[in-house]
Amino acid sequence: MTKNDLPQSLQEIADVIGLSETILLASRLGGARFTVPGRAAHDHPLTLAIGEDAANKLCDFYHGDSLVIPNKARFIGKRNDIIRNRYRDGATAQKLALMFGLTERTVYRILDK
Secondary structure, eight states, X not given: OOGGGSOHHHHHHHHHHOHHHHHHHXXXXXXXXXXXXXXXXXXXXXXXXXXXXXXXXXXXXHTTOEEEOOOGGGGHHXXXXXXXXXXXXTOOHHHHHHHHTOOHHHHHHHHHO
């Protein structure tokens, strides 16, 4: 998947936070509408979905704007590819489960496919 494969509404977000983080955002918060805060706290949904660095980049760029994230169904497969790649790069199933809001069992099922 390239940036051009994304819906127009996500292409600009990909320019700000990167393609992988945009796919993660869509797979975690797809279907949501929210106002972007000035700073994302450690427990803010943006931070939990894409990590502190990417969340703060979004906050810096979109502060106060309302974002609509397209439905997440089309991004689940790509999320699973990212999980497999990060596992091959040394991330543990436990860390991936926490990062993606999944159970370890679900991560192992994804890795087995």
